[in-house]
Structure formats: C-alpha cells, structure tokens
Amino acid sequence: MAIKKTELYSSLWASADSLRGGMDASQYKDYVLTLLFMKYVSDKYKGDPYGMIDVPEGASFDDMVRLRGDKEIGDKLNKIIGALAEANDLKGVIDVADFNDEEKLGKGKDMVDRLSDLVGIFGKLDLSSNRADGDDLLGDAYEYLMRHFATESGKSKGQFYTPSEVSRILAKVVGINQDTSQDATVYDPTCGSGSLLLKVNDEAPRGLTIYGQEMDNATSALARMNMILQNNATAKIWKGNTLADPQWKDGNGQLKTFDFAVANPPFSSKNWTSGLNLTDDEFARFTWGTPPEKNGDYAFLLHILKSLKSSGKAAVILPHGVLFRGNAEARIRENLIKQGYIKGIIGLPANLFYGTGIPACIIVIDKQHANARTGIFMIDASKGFIKDGNKNRLRSQDIHKVVDVFNKQIELPRYSRMVNLAEVAGNDYNLNIPRYIDSSEPEDLHDLTAHLQGGIPNADIDALGEYWQVFPTIRQSLFQPTRPGYSEGLVEANQVKPTILAHPEFIAFADKSLLPFKNWADSAPLSQIQIGDSPKTLIFELSENLLNAYADSPLLSKYDIYQILMDYWADVMQDDVYVLVQDGWAAGNRLRELVVAKGEKLKETPDLMIGKAKYKAELIPPGLVVARYFAEQQAQIEQQQTELDAISQQLETLTEEHSGEEGLLNDAMNDKDKVTKASVTARLKHASDAEEIALLKQASRLYEDEAKAKKTLKDSQETLDKAVLAHYAGLLEAEIKQLVIQDKWLATLESNIIAEIERVTQQLANRVKELEERYAEPLPQIENNVNALSAKVAEHLKAMGLEV
Structure with a gap:
C-alpha cells in the first residue's frame, strides 16, 4: 500500500521526538537521517546485484530490526552501519552518528528502549515502492526533516539548510533552460546539506554534473546521503574550507570552472581569512579588490566569480549589506558593476533563514552577456511572504511571481524595474534597492x-x-x-x-x-x-x-x-495523487481498519466507526459517499437529530425553570444538584402535591422521549454507516473518479x-x-x-x- 506524504512525515518526526531530551536538533538529525538512509537503501537495493548501493549480508535494516531489545544494540547498530559504509565507500558519511553514545542516548535500559523505539518507527515504513527520481517521497521527506531540524536548531546551528522555497528561486533564475546539457556542471562552494544543488539539478531536463564543498564534517555527510537518496550518487561532494583549501582544481592547479554556481554562504563571516595569504592568493580571486578582513561576503562572491567559465552564470544569497556598504566593499562592487557581471538583484523578505533574521538578497551573475550589459534588473520581493511559526516563508505564488518577473524582465510598479547603469553610477554604485524601487504603499490622505x-x-x-x-x-x-x-x-x-x-x-x-x-x-x-x-x-x-x-x-x-x-x-x-500513482483508482474502494497495539493511543482520526471497529478512508471520505448515494437516509437522520434537539431543549428549559430554590423540581435534584431521569422517577414515588406530580410526569415523559429519539438516531446512524461501509467495495472506477475528482477536488477548489x-x-x-x-x-x-x-x-x- 502506498505511503502518503503526510503519513511519512509524521512517522519521521515521531522518530525525532523519541530522541528529544538527550541532545538538541542539530545533533539528533544525524541519527534520524542515518536511519532513514539505512531503511531506504535496504528496501530499495537489498538483494539487487545491480543496485546503486551494495547491501552486504548482515548490513541491512532488517538486521537492525532484529536488535530491538538487545542489550548491545548501540554497538551492534554501529557495526551494521559501518559494514554498509565500508562496502560502498561511505566511511565518514553514514557512520558519523555514534549509536553507542551513552551521553546522548542514555545508559543501559534507557539506551536500549530509545534505540529499539527508533528502529521500530522506521521498521513500519515500506520505502521499496517509492521511486528515487524527481518525484521521490524520500527527497521531499528529507527536505521536511531538514526544515524542522533547522527550525529547532536555532540561529547558532541552523545554517546547514537553505529554505527550499529560496532554493527554488535560485534554481529558476540562474539560467538553466530546456537545452542545458547533462554534461553542464553546477557548483556550490558552501553546499550545506546539498538541497540547493539538488533544486538546481531538478531544473535541468536531463540533470547536471554536481560539484560541492562543505566545511562542516557532519553536514557534508548529510549532503552525500541526500544525493544518494535523490538518485544522484555520482555527485561529487568534498569536505573542507572552500576559501582556504578549494578542492576543485584543473590540471594546472587553478580553480576548476563551472557552467553554473549557486550558494548560500555564511553571512558576514568574521574568520574567512583563516588559512589564506591575502597578499598573494594563488588563485587570483581578489583581482577586483580584497574584502574586509572581518567580513567575508564578497570573498565568497569573488571565489564563485573566479570559478565560473567565461559563459558561466551564478545565483548567490548574500545579506543586503553587500549592496551598499562602503570602503573596500564599495570598490569591489563598483568594479563588478563596471565589468557587467551583475545581471540582477532580488530583495527577499526578512527572517527567511534559520541562521539569521536579517533580510537577504539574491545576486544573479551572468558572465556570458557581461560586455553588452547596460542595466541591472532589480526586484523588491520583500513583502511577499506568510508567517510560519517564528519565521517568514515564501508562498508558491511569491516564488512564481519572482521567477516570472525576473526571467521575463517585466517591470511592475513598486516591485521591479530595469535600472540603467548610468543611474547606478550616478548613485556612486550603491545598489540599495529602495534607491531604485519605492515599494511603499501610497499614503491615504484625508481631504480637509x-x-x-x-x-x-x-x-x-x-x-x-x-x-x-x-x-x-x-x-x-x-x-x-x-x-x-x-x-x-x-x-x-x-x-x-x-x-x-x-x-x-x-x-x-x-x-x-x-x-x-x-x-x-x-x-x-x-x-x-x-x-x-x-x-x-x-x-x-x-x-x-x-x-x-x-x-x-x-x-x-x-x-x-x-x-x-x-x-x-x-x-x-498531493496525498491523493501519490496514492493513485502507486495503487491506482482501486484505492477508492479501500477502507483501512485502524488497529492499535495494546498500550498505544490511536494516532489517526477515524473516518467511520462500526461498533468498536474504526476505519480510515484511503481516498474518499464517507461524507462524499453519503452525499451522492445516501442523501435520503442522511436527510432522515438530520430530521431525527432536529427532533432530538427539540426534545432536549424542552427538557432543559423545563428543568431550568423549576429546579431553583423555589422550584417544584428542587426535591428531584440528585447529589450533584442536577435533575436526572433517575431522580425524577425516585421523586414521583413520594410526591403528593398534584402540581408537582404533573410536572414530574411531564419531565419523565420528556426523558423517555429523549431516550427513544437517541436510540432511533443511533440505530439510523449505525444502519447508514454499515451501508456506506458495504458500498465502498462495490464502487466502480467511474464512480470513484466522480467522487474524487468532481465531488472532492473540483468542488473544494471551486x-x-x-x-x-x-x-x-x-x-x-x-x-x-x-x-x-x-x-x-x-x-x-x-x-x-x-x-x-x-x-x-x-x-x-x-x-x-x-x-x-
């Protein structure tokens, strides 16, 4: 049976929950993602002699499951992961997390229980039927986890992830088109977990040849895993300091050049000069000026510029300060503008990124058309976002608008314009967007x-x-x-x-x-x-x-x-379509009974209940079946509910009017100061006042009428529910399509x-x-x-x- 995205996401996040307490998100992400990787490659490639990954005997996720409850589970998990790493040249990639770390995972029984639960959560997933291409659930699940880990890691440790919405903009404005060759290269010198590279790769019709470098050891390991999970096992990811020790060089020892580059470097790095000889840079990256010693924004931009072919294109995320700061940065900026390298600037909303709350911009570089460039296209997209927790997030429409406007060079009032280079020069090469685009709303003036x-x-x-x-x-x-x-x-x-x-x-x-x-x-x-x-x-x-x-x-x-x-x-x-492309329209006939193990709570809300049995509809909510095939019965039930409500209202009015201190039903109250059917029946046996007896009999009749109405309603609902349950199995494909497409999807959208x-x-x-x-x-x-x-x-x- 197909896994829905939302179900996969909730299972993965439940695995993260099981690790909370012993470590923070920046640490437990390594454990969760390692197990996700092990589960995926085991389901996908175990027993496949031609598989992308070799799963040796004793090194699969099934072997991990057998360790649940084992006193030495931590050490044995490390050995299983190590064996898979050894067989696939993944040492230092998938074996970064120590599953036998008592400080993080607890000692003795605590560790055994925690790891057994963790393995159990992944053991319930079947990832074998999900394809590892642009549609793969795992790629999106990885993004989901990255976003949540970054959110929980906070400012100091959330820089390993570029929000996927921003990545999509970079990928779509960097210059890839339908004619881009599979041999074309893309480079990210600060690739983090690799999501930005993968977004760019998805834009190319046949993919790209991927190169990346990441300074943090654990994060570079995440990037390698991410590449394999998304069917890019040949991607070349290197760990190390890009500025001080760039990995990718040509045969002459100079920087290798690429067709495309994308990057989200650490903002305003204070120690970028570590390991560098600024007076004699062997790669001649600082021809247009040397960045300030305590601010490395332009150091990364100049490195990228040097790493591009003469026809190369790049999109780089940098803080807004690079647009207007003075001194050394002003000289670099002026030189780059005069060379015609800057094609465009896109101003983004504040508080999008996990490492900082400051607003950033995207600098789009195009070497190919630099000589003919007469202007810089600017966009102020700072107001297009929604709040998402304590961060801002770009919506699909915000992304689409930015990409449309930039790629088609559309000038919109208060949003975008082509700025002539002469105008930029007249502003001393200051590129601060508000100088050129006034995005403020017109003032609402009062007429005196x-x-x-x-x-x-x-x-x-x-x-x-x-x-x-x-x-x-x-x-x-x-x-x-x-x-x-x-x-x-x-x-x-x-x-x-x-x-x-x-x-x-x-x-x-x-x-x-x-x-x-x-x-x-x-x-x-x-x-x-x-x-x-x-x-x-x-x-x-x-x-x-x-x-x-x-x-x-x-x-x-x-x-x-x-x-x-x-x-x-x-x-x-999305969930519906993923079910359909894996199980077909026959999934519309299916109701899944929710079974809960002893001691566990029901995690899903049932769509239908028959007695104690609880069911979840795969595609078609029971309400749609009722509306189309059982409208008469439903109308009858609604009428019965109306009648019951009327009786209950009469009873409530009667008891409220006559149950006060002076009320005739005062003596019929029980120990909880409440009139009930039982207390009314008991009082009738002893009542002597004619008026009180009449009132008690009226209340008794209403209680009886209410009980009968409740039973009638319950019986009718049970009869309807059973009929609906039986009807699912007999739905024809044409009927399923009618219910899903017309009654569910299109009716909601309309x-x-x-x-x-x-x-x-x-x-x-x-x-x-x-x-x-x-x-x-x-x-x-x-x-x-x-x-x-x-x-x-x-x-x-x-x-x-x-x-x-």
Missing part, C-alpha cells in the same frame, strides 16, 4: 475640505478605478455628485457589501470569473491519472494551466488563484475560488464603507452636535440647582 464641508472626495472614488471599469453602474448605485469634486453616499455603510453582492454587474462578474476555472477543470487530465505517473509533473502542468487561464481576469490576481490550487495540493490533493471572488468584492466594500464613515459628519455638524449636547447638560445641571 471634505471634513469641513462634507462630501466624499471624487479623487478617492476615482482611485478605485479598476473596480469601476468592471462595475460602472455599481458606482452610480453607491455615489451621486453633490458639488464639483465631491459626492455623497447613497447606501448606509453597513449595506454596502449586500448592495454590491446583489447587483447584476457583480453577479455577472462572479459568473464570468468562474468560467476560466470551469474550462480549466474540463481540460485537466485528472481522470487519466494512472499508476506510474509523476505527481510533480501533473501539478506543474495543472498549476501552470490554471495560472494562464486567469492571466487576463479583471480584479483577480492570477497568482492568488494559483495559490489556492497549490495550498489544496499541499493539504489534500468553493475556494468563489471565496476569493467575494474577497475582492469585500476589499471594495471595505474601502467604500471607510470613505463613507470618514466623511459622514463634517466639522460644522460635529460642532452643532456638541453644542446641542452641551445645552442639554447645562439644562440638567440648572434643574439640579447648579448654575454653570
């Missing part, structure tokens, strides 16, 4: 004349011009001119939105705005999904087509619509797009309401109201014998 004389300024109404182009007569319904330059509102502020929603122009707009979605849905190849398909290819085609479908829709942002699909893909649709259409309208309504309330009372009217109220107060004081 309107405050004094009343009326809404036409200038403010005209500023909503994009709406009036679509809704010309709605404007006439909301405003009418009063005097030159001013109008008055025709609708009460709280009626603005209902007026807009009910207007024929809005209804027509809403219908028209759904047409691109409906046309897209009709042409989307969702029903053609089959075993072996690529989910990532599918969502790329679907999302691009939807984006293009809304390219010319008035008022609606195509990127907002795109985000609706990408969010739903991440939350629901609902979300309708909500987006209404959100656009809400923006208009809010602004109109704001203007009407702002200028509702001019100053003279306020003064008159104040005077009238003051006179009333004076009259009241006089009546009280107090003269003012």
Whole structure:
C-alpha cells in the first residue's frame, strides 16, 4: 500500500521526538537521517546485484530490526552501519552518528528502549515502492526533516539548510533552460546539506554534473546521503574550507570552472581569512579588490566569480549589506558593476533563514552577456511572504511571481524595474534597492475640505478605478455628485457589501470569473491519472494551466488563484495523487481498519466507526459517499437529530425553570444538584402535591422521549454507516473518479475560488464603507452636535440647582 506524504512525515518526526531530551536538533538529525538512509537503501537495493548501493549480508535494516531489545544494540547498530559504509565507500558519511553514545542516548535500559523505539518507527515504513527520481517521497521527506531540524536548531546551528522555497528561486533564475546539457556542471562552494544543488539539478531536463564543498564534517555527510537518496550518487561532494583549501582544481592547479554556481554562504563571516595569504592568493580571486578582513561576503562572491567559465552564470544569497556598504566593499562592487557581471538583484523578505533574521538578497551573475550589459534588473520581493511559526516563508505564488518577473524582465510598479547603469553610477554604485524601487504603499490622505464641508472626495472614488471599469453602474448605485469634486453616499455603510453582492454587474462578474476555472477543470487530465505517473509533473502542468487561464481576469490576481490550487495540493490533493500513482483508482474502494497495539493511543482520526471497529478512508471520505448515494437516509437522520434537539431543549428549559430554590423540581435534584431521569422517577414515588406530580410526569415523559429519539438516531446512524461501509467495495472506477475528482477536488477548489471572488468584492466594500464613515459628519455638524449636547447638560445641571 502506498505511503502518503503526510503519513511519512509524521512517522519521521515521531522518530525525532523519541530522541528529544538527550541532545538538541542539530545533533539528533544525524541519527534520524542515518536511519532513514539505512531503511531506504535496504528496501530499495537489498538483494539487487545491480543496485546503486551494495547491501552486504548482515548490513541491512532488517538486521537492525532484529536488535530491538538487545542489550548491545548501540554497538551492534554501529557495526551494521559501518559494514554498509565500508562496502560502498561511505566511511565518514553514514557512520558519523555514534549509536553507542551513552551521553546522548542514555545508559543501559534507557539506551536500549530509545534505540529499539527508533528502529521500530522506521521498521513500519515500506520505502521499496517509492521511486528515487524527481518525484521521490524520500527527497521531499528529507527536505521536511531538514526544515524542522533547522527550525529547532536555532540561529547558532541552523545554517546547514537553505529554505527550499529560496532554493527554488535560485534554481529558476540562474539560467538553466530546456537545452542545458547533462554534461553542464553546477557548483556550490558552501553546499550545506546539498538541497540547493539538488533544486538546481531538478531544473535541468536531463540533470547536471554536481560539484560541492562543505566545511562542516557532519553536514557534508548529510549532503552525500541526500544525493544518494535523490538518485544522484555520482555527485561529487568534498569536505573542507572552500576559501582556504578549494578542492576543485584543473590540471594546472587553478580553480576548476563551472557552467553554473549557486550558494548560500555564511553571512558576514568574521574568520574567512583563516588559512589564506591575502597578499598573494594563488588563485587570483581578489583581482577586483580584497574584502574586509572581518567580513567575508564578497570573498565568497569573488571565489564563485573566479570559478565560473567565461559563459558561466551564478545565483548567490548574500545579506543586503553587500549592496551598499562602503570602503573596500564599495570598490569591489563598483568594479563588478563596471565589468557587467551583475545581471540582477532580488530583495527577499526578512527572517527567511534559520541562521539569521536579517533580510537577504539574491545576486544573479551572468558572465556570458557581461560586455553588452547596460542595466541591472532589480526586484523588491520583500513583502511577499506568510508567517510560519517564528519565521517568514515564501508562498508558491511569491516564488512564481519572482521567477516570472525576473526571467521575463517585466517591470511592475513598486516591485521591479530595469535600472540603467548610468543611474547606478550616478548613485556612486550603491545598489540599495529602495534607491531604485519605492515599494511603499501610497499614503491615504484625508481631504480637509471634505471634513469641513462634507462630501466624499471624487479623487478617492476615482482611485478605485479598476473596480469601476468592471462595475460602472455599481458606482452610480453607491455615489451621486453633490458639488464639483465631491459626492455623497447613497447606501448606509453597513449595506454596502449586500448592495454590491446583489447587483447584476457583480453577479455577472462572479459568473464570468468562474468560467476560466470551469474550462480549466474540463481540460485537466485528472481522470487519466494512472499508476506510474509523476505527481510533480501533473501539478506543474495543472498549476501552470490554471495560472494562464486567469492571466487576463479583471480584479483577480492570477497568482492568488494559483495559490489556492497549490495550498489544496499541499493539504489534500498531493496525498491523493501519490496514492493513485502507486495503487491506482482501486484505492477508492479501500477502507483501512485502524488497529492499535495494546498500550498505544490511536494516532489517526477515524473516518467511520462500526461498533468498536474504526476505519480510515484511503481516498474518499464517507461524507462524499453519503452525499451522492445516501442523501435520503442522511436527510432522515438530520430530521431525527432536529427532533432530538427539540426534545432536549424542552427538557432543559423545563428543568431550568423549576429546579431553583423555589422550584417544584428542587426535591428531584440528585447529589450533584442536577435533575436526572433517575431522580425524577425516585421523586414521583413520594410526591403528593398534584402540581408537582404533573410536572414530574411531564419531565419523565420528556426523558423517555429523549431516550427513544437517541436510540432511533443511533440505530439510523449505525444502519447508514454499515451501508456506506458495504458500498465502498462495490464502487466502480467511474464512480470513484466522480467522487474524487468532481465531488472532492473540483468542488473544494471551486468553493475556494468563489471565496476569493467575494474577497475582492469585500476589499471594495471595505474601502467604500471607510470613505463613507470618514466623511459622514463634517466639522460644522460635529460642532452643532456638541453644542446641542452641551445645552442639554447645562439644562440638567440648572434643574439640579447648579448654575454653570
């Protein structure tokens, strides 16, 4: 059975949870990722003589499972990992974590229990059916773990990981296209866990030849594992200090040059000169200037520049300071600009990275077209993000917009522009983005004349011009001119939105705005999904087509619509498609019974319960089956629920009215000061007052009616649940497709797009309401109201014998 991404992620994070306490995330990541690697290669290559990885006898994950409960489990795990490392030239890569470290894993039974649990979590996963290509679950799972480890490691230890969203931008703007050869080389001198290199590699149609270097020993090991997990075992990753001891050299001892380079160097490194002779650098990297001794940002950039071929291209993440700092850095910056090396600059939001909260930028280098360069293309993308815990994160739409705008050189107000080199020179080669792009929103100015004389300024109404182009007569319904330059509102502020929603122009707009979605849905190849398909290819085609479908829709942002699909893909649709491409549409017939071992808690929320049995639907929630095939029974149950609620409400009202200190049901309260069926029955046996007896009998009847209604409802629900359970097995493929595609996916997406259409309208309504309330009372009217109220107060004081 296929593993869903969310299930895999939760299992992997549960493994991390089991290690908490003895070490921090920057340490326990090594244990978790080593076991993930062992499990993957064992499932994938055990017994395969032609496999990429040789799994020797006694060195598989199955051998690890047999050690659960063994008193020497830590030492024996080390030996199993060591044997696999020895057989595959992976010494110092997969055997970095010490599974026999008592300081981190505990002593005696604590270590045995902890490691047994850890191995047990991975033992439940079956990774043999997941392909190791661009769609591989393991690659995404590795990214998931890296992100969470970086989050938990904090600023001091989170620099091993570049957020995948930022990596995607670098990969897409560095210059790779459909003609890029597999022999083309890509280099990252500070490659960390390798995720940035892999993102770039995925952009090339046939992949690239990968080179990387990483100073930290454990992190370079992670990079090697990452490469193997994502089917890039031939990638060349070296450990060592790139600036002081670069590994990759040509036959003459000079730096090897590459077609592409990407990097996220440590920001403003204070010890970059360690091991370097700055006065006589053997690689001549500092031709354009020597960076400050206590700030290595330009040292890495110059190293990358020297490591590029004459046609080479690069994208490098650096702090904003490199754009405007003076002295030595200013001279380097001026020289690079004059050489034409800088193609573009992309300003990113603050607080994206795990090692620092400062804002960064992407410097895009292009040697090939340097001589002809007349300008630098700049983007201020600092406002496009969402909050994610204590960090900011780029959304899919933010990434797509940056890439579209940069690659197509699209100039957008307050977002992007091509800056002529002459203008840059006029600013003393300062590249600080706000000098060239004012991304601030226009100030909302108040009209003093309107405050004094009343009326809404036409200038403010005209500023909503994009709406009036679509809704010309709605404007006439909301405003009418009063005097030159001013109008008055025709609708009460709280009626603005209902007026807009009910207007024929809005209804027509809403219908028209759904047409691109409906046309897209009709042409989307969702029903053609089959075993072996690529989910990532599918969502790329679907999302691009939807984006293009809304390219010319008035008022609606195509990127907002795109985000609706990408969010739903991440939350629901992705899991469904991964199931379909591995198990086929027959997965729609499947309900999985949730079995919990003794002493464990149920980790999943059941979709259906029959008696004590609990079931989880693989693809189709029971509610969809009920809505399509059992609507009449469901309506009956809802009616029964309504009747039960009415009886319960009557009973609650009766007991509340008559159970106080003076109430006739006071004597029927139990020890918990509560009226119950049992207490009413007991009181009836002793009651003598006719009124009390009548009331008790009424309460007793209501309790009986409530019990009968509950039983009727329960029986009906159980009958329906059993019918639904039985119905799953008989669903035909066409019915499964109808339920999944139409009733689940497209119905949800359409609902979300309708909500987006209404959100656009809400923006208009809010602004109109704001203007009407702002200028509702001019100053003279306020003064008159104040005077009238003051006179009333004076009259009241006089009546009280107090003269003012």
